[in-house]
Amino acid sequence: MPLLDRIQTDLVAAMKARDEARLSALRMMKTALKKLEIDSMKPLDESAEMQVLNSLIKQRTESAEMFRKGGRIDMAEKEEAERSLVESYMPASASAEEIDAALAAALAETGITSAKQMGVVMKATQAKLAGKRVDGKGLSERVRSRLS
Secondary structure (H helix, E strand, C coil), X not given: CCHHHHHHHHHHHHHHHCCHXXXXXXXXXXXXXXXXXXXXXXXXXXXXXXXXXXXHHHHHHHHHHHHHHCCCHHHHHHHHHHHHHHHCCCCCECCHHHHHHHHHHHHHHHCCCXXXXXXXXXXXXXXXXXXXXXXXXXHHHHHHHHHC
């Protein structure tokens, strides 16, 4: 079932259940996906949908951190709940072992030893982890430590 259809059916279920928090988060997700679909003037493919969801997760994480710094624990918890709902629509995260194996394979395949060519290694590693969710910042730190 396409992602937008799944979100729509969950949206209807949340309306019927009068679950305002879930309803709000689902509307936010649907709006972001429809906006990209309209802007691109073609149906979204899976990678475009995942990019949108990744950006929503990143926004929620940063907002929660800012709310915690500002002493607004209630708002931080709301953002974290929205983030966990968005994450439930994402594919499974890659484990540390899978990331390390993909990184080792990418390093062996490319033969790169210089941190100056880190982008090539990042791209090769992400290609090996296709279909899994990977934190770009964490992956970047791992690649940098292996090349240093």
